[in-house]
């Protein structure tokens with residue numbers, strides 16, 4: 651049984667619609683990885699969260715250190731994870747987090763019930779804190795195996811690729827992409843000495859907008875550059891349409907601060923409109939300094955008490971929390 655070096659799927663030459671397909675079993679990369687890497691062609695995998703969750707259950711049996719990776723816009727999802735291993739919490743993609751935010755304050759505000767022994771921010775693209783990450787991995791590991799886990803698209807494989815490049819002679823490159831479920835199974839990587847880092851397929855975050863939009867929309871939703879918060883003064887009974895993805899009706903005037911990809915346009919309407927009225931509508935009464943979290947997309951911070959109605963596909967989960975910032 652040989653696994654694809656890019657995604658971890660078991661290589662097979664029988665069914666080209668299934669994962670791990672290669673025309674020739676001597677190849678080391680499956681056709682899907684080859685196409686993602688060479689043609690930027692993204693073929694969605696058959697998503698199977700049950701299998702991914704079972705991997706997490708198996709990891710739990712080991713009590714090995716888990717490097718739990720999240721990105722800034724998806725921190726809320728961590729509260730739903732269940733695993734008892736010691737956790738090194740990593741807030742990844744530092745280049746996307748607003749530069750002037752106090753990192754330590756941000757890290758300390760991440761709420762989880764997990765056994766978090768330490769937390770840090772890293773950046774794979776800008777080589778930020780990677781030495782520190784490796785030294786913490788060595789400090790906290792409970793065996794020679796360390797798992798890298800988290801939700802899909804958090805940046806796990808990109809981070810491991812950077813560790814391989816910076817700290818080993820290994821030439822392996824794991825496939826990465828903007829699409830959910832790029833990594834399909836466990837991938838073991840020898841890093842230094844007998845330290846093995848194991849990449850895992852990201853969990854599918856139920857209720858996340860990224861599982862429910864086209865590739866075109868996905869490219870706008872996932873930020874590519876530093877997120878610059880947008881502050882808008884909203885008058886009573888004003889409507890906003892954001893990225894042509896959802897609608898907000900603000901019933902009580904306030905300043906709102908948007909933490910989302912800046913590629914999403916915010917349009918304001920001062921009169922009644924009918925757009926998005928067929929989507930499900932949810933109403934929230936929010937105090938000042940709360941976040942309205944749109945799963946997978948980002949969050950909107952209130953600065954005064956307000957009332958907001960949101961029209962968005964009912965597949966997308968909306969939460970409120972005390973503001974992260």
Ligand SMILES: Nc1nc2c(ncn2[C@@H]2O[C@H](COP(=O)(O)OP(=O)(O)OP(=O)(O)O)[C@@H](O)[C@H]2O)c(=O)[nH]1
Nearest residue numbers: 743774775803804805806807808827831832833852
């Ligand atoms: N700007 C920026 N983008 C990043 C960084 N790390 C990862 N990305 C991007 O985030 C997307 C997802 O990265 P992956 O490494 O494939 O994510 P993953 O967590 O392995 O995803 P799955 O395999 O689906 O679980 C890709 O488009 C990466 O280029 C980073 O440090 N900065």
Ligand SMILES: [Mg+2]
Nearest residue numbers: 806807832833
């Ligand atoms: Mg991956």
